[in-house]
Amino acid sequence: MKPATFTYHRASSVRDAVGLLSELAEEEPKLLAGGQSLVAMMNYRMARPGHLVDITHVPGLAGIRRSTGDDGRAILRIGALTTHRAVEKADLGPEFAVLSRAMRWVGHLPIRTRGTVGGSIAHADATAEWCLLAVLLDARIVAEGPAGRREIGAGEFFLGPFTTALEPDEVIVEIVFDRPAPRAALTEYADRRGDFAVVAAGADLDTGSVVLGGVATVPQLVRAAGTPDEIADALDLRDEPGVPAAYRRGLARTLVARARAEAAATTEEDSNG
Amino acid sequence: MTDVALVELHVNGERHDLAIPPRRTLADVLRHDLGLTGTHVGCEHGICGACTVLVDGAPARACLLFAIQVENAEIRTVESLADPDGGLSDLQQCFSEHHGLQCGFCTPGFLMLAEGYLAEEPEATREEIREVVASNLCRCTGYQTITDAIDDCASRRRAALQAALDTAPEPTAGSTA
Amino acid sequence: MGEPGFRPDGTWVGADVPRREDPRLLAGRGRFVDDITLPRMLHAAFVRSTEAHARVTAVDLSEVREVPGVVAAFDAADLGLADITALLDRPAEEFTPTSMPVLARDKVRYVGEPLAVVVATDPYAAEDGVEAAVVEYDPLDPVVTEAAALAAAGTPVHDEAPGNVLVDVSLFATEGIDEVFAAASASAGDVVVTVEANTGRQNALPLETRGVVADWDDRDEQLLVRTCTQVPHQVRTVLARCAGLDEKQVRVTVPDMGGGFGQKCVVGREEIAAAAAARRLRRPVKWIEDRREALTASFLAREQHYTARAAFSADGRILALDTDVVCDMGAYSCYPFTAGIEPLMASAEMPGVYRVPAYRVRGRAVTTNKAPTAPYRGVSRPQYVMVMERLMERAARELGLDAVEVRRRNVITEFPYRGINNVTYDPGSYLESLDLCEQVLRDEGWLSRSGRDRDGRMIGIGFSCFSERTGYGSGAFAQRKMQVVPGFDISQITMDLDGTVTVTTGTLSHGQSHETTFAQIVADRLGIGYDKVKIVQGDTDRITYGWGSFASRSVTIGGSAAAAASVKLGDQLRSIAAHLAGVDIDSTRLDGRGGVRAGDHTYPFAELADVAYLRAHLLPKDVGPGLTATASFDVGGDGTFSNATHGCVVALDPGTGGVEILRYVCVEDCGVAIHPRVVEGQARGGIAQGIAGALFEQVTYDELGQPLAPSFMEYKVPTAAEIPDVRIEHLETPCAFTADGAKGAGEGGTIGAPAAVLNAVNDALRHTGVELDATPIPRAAIFAALSLEEAS
Structure with a gap:
């Protein structure tokens, strides 16, 4: 399990990285951020990029910035290289505490210390916590390409299994959360701690939205969602080895209810606290 | 393809200058280039944790890092x-x-x-x-x-x-x- | 570690002394096989089959040899090694001999089977080389399941076994058993209960994968093979045979070893191919199995299917047991145990701790297009204990009796007990362990906690009561009719000038702390500090012959051999002292403080050793120079039985089917514990592996025989979040014929856990009427059972 050979490039800036991606477009370049999924896949030789463009040394890509919008609402900007652990430990205020709390579902400590928010979103696993959170909270993904920066709504970002709206020469710079979600939660089920979820569910009581992972090839957002039964019954599921459709549907029903209950309980804690 | 990169690693307070292919993982470099065989390799996909080392104080999987990535970091292994x-x-x-x-x-x-x-x-x-x-x-x-x-x-x-x-x-x- | 000094009561056995192994392992200064680097060393990787079942029409390595870094590539024809064959002395209707080639030729029988070895300057280049190999296949229909194997519709896995059955034995069939079942069926109060159980294919999963560093030494005219095996002498024998070498031309040594659990107690193919490549190239060759290989192409275990029927009297006494077990042994028969290992173990031992008056069993090994199997910690016992304990539970339900009470009425209480399976059980604490386990759970308040908890989860409690034969001597193994009969062990002890000793043993530790426990045993015999005893294990040049470590045999057999050798050495020391003091040997004794008391004189060992080596002219005429003694030990009769009862409390989440283990209690009896903390460690680790089998781990394949669990994402080894703390209580029924009264302690935890967990889950599902009989227990099935209840 040793990776195939590649040429290594250390980008000094986002612009440098974008330039390398454009220049090497024909030779399967790949961005290296935390590498917690990519390097594992390279060791299995399931991913074999010809070039690795390492952005981990690019200054300014890690960090969380809080600001206030024109309407007085809190805005959170999470740099692409911010680690899961940094988010877990950060005080994001009641508006975005859901993000910190959700980090307990991301792998284990040594994965959280290296894995990054941007890398997770770019990898686009349909059960990954960041993909679900971004969709649930209508986050915007800021990407820089040869033509400059653009913002992509999370709802339009995830196109299919491990497939996103990013152009091959675009680099995620940051994720913007500009809609506070003080009454939101994410919960999951897996047989074993730290695994990718069989089903994950997030709920935002303020918008009434629910997001589900593990039920389709991309995170499934249900706006103005009904009861857990209604949501679960509407899913298009097939039997898979070890996971019959009825079981997955049942998990969805349970987890939606639990995400909502956790979101409600969080609010009570805050108001009691 | 046999490109070799010059890599400066700081491990357990010592500086090492290495000429290695970029695809060598930190786990392999620690064990086989530096002879620090206390760090073990159990799965090479980040789950078993036998290769866990400290990178700038934080536990990390050495099998999921290329040595060339962590040139500026302080690495600590069990030998420390x-x-x-x-x-x-x-x-x-x-x-x-x-x-x-x-x-x-x-x-x-x-x-x-x-x-x-x-x-x-x-x-x-x-x-x-x-x-x-x-x-x-x-x-x-x-x-x-x-x-x-x-x-x-x-x-x-x-x-x-x-x-x-x-x-x-x-x-x-x-x-x- | 400080100076341990002498123990006040004079015994090391029974003391939790610091482990001799710990300082180097903790400092990262152990030496595992992949830690070994030799000058000019090359690295091997294997071209492996991508097909489960196919004729091989071509293996083209020409491109491989062009890959930068690749030094050589060999297929089966290039190396010309003889096949590995393991045999049973059984008639053709019971056993079909098959062979396992070192490298496949003509035909492949599982995905991952090695076809060629690529040797390169580093492991990265070796893998590059593997990718350049071109293999052409003519695919055959794969035989993936037990049902497909027994149907025998297509091309058989082995031509020699057209029905895909390698072993088919009926070891016991009590006369009149059918009448017992008929009578029970006809009787108003008696019951006949049936359990159909399936257990998933598992990987023993030592965290250190298999590996080897081999090189040919011209000075010693010897192939030196450093490999992490539990059976170094067996590797030597097979390698010598495959490569056409004399046994003396092969030396197998075992460095520190990162677990084995049985997977490493058979002879693998890759270490032989790598060693042959080293000999051919006259350069050291290292092969380290990677995790994908370990999960898909290593030796697996445990996939069994039971159909078991038992008759019980109205008052809960078992009247008869009738079992059919089919074991899916995969593609090949392993050396030295053969494909009979699982069905023979199940057949011979299944009645277990219960008084079974009538017994019939048929055990079969079928061959399929899956990676082959090896013994794995417990070997069949986790499964048949699960089945026996299910039968007890089901009988209790049907009879309206308490399940613990039913066990109580059936366990063997008088010893020695001659079982229906022709086995004599030495004394154990079957009833006492059952009573104590129940008592502990009652005292902790669990017995009154069945039903639903505050979170709406269903609580269930399960027990398993079992024994484990440990210390199989040659006689016991001979009953299995292996052509190669393990059993005895030989130990040699040598005292140096300064009075310290070195002890060799044919057993070897791969985590079980033998450097410590064997030193304790020897130190007690001689009355010296356990730090003055060095244990040498895992070196075929230093140990006459040995059977390695498996089947919980090391302390019982190897430890007893070391003890016997120590006593002989003590006698030598006494005879020298007697001569020096001019007294009769009968008036000498070891003083327990590193010396011999002879008459009114005390001779420290160093003084006697000084005579033995440096002033040999002072020795008595009938005593030669030097201080060394050799002894062997074999367990006569049927071996010794450890026993235990496990109790498990689970909570089932109706919303997810999730299982949480709330409490786990183990009451164990392995006779005298040499090192109680080590015994507890074996129990806890064993229980974790048993829970893994009950709830998490399974090697699965698709219909084409492609493995579906090539990584730890799919093969779900449980973590600290899933494995509970375990309360352990000790009982002590000493063994009458091993040194210090010890019984084996290596496997019991694994044996008892699946039954306890499954019974607890079924207890929690009791109100639904659903009973589950498959492991790993599918969460979807739990969810479905609890959903039915919610809906109704």
């Missing part, structure tokens, strides 16, 4: 824990006393995981420690004695800190006196 004369650290001593190791293959990974975690969370409860112990795999112990060892080490460190504070000289003029 004991005294140069072989005396075991408090953490290592606790593992021995609680029988927190059997075959010893996963042990360096657990030691570095605990070393990094306790430095960040000295007040960790046993339940929190157990959750962190769940980061790595052990096939021999059933984890209970690993958790006990780390929990005991944390307690001893807290007690030692408290004792140091207690014996520190009193401030001369207490404002409430």
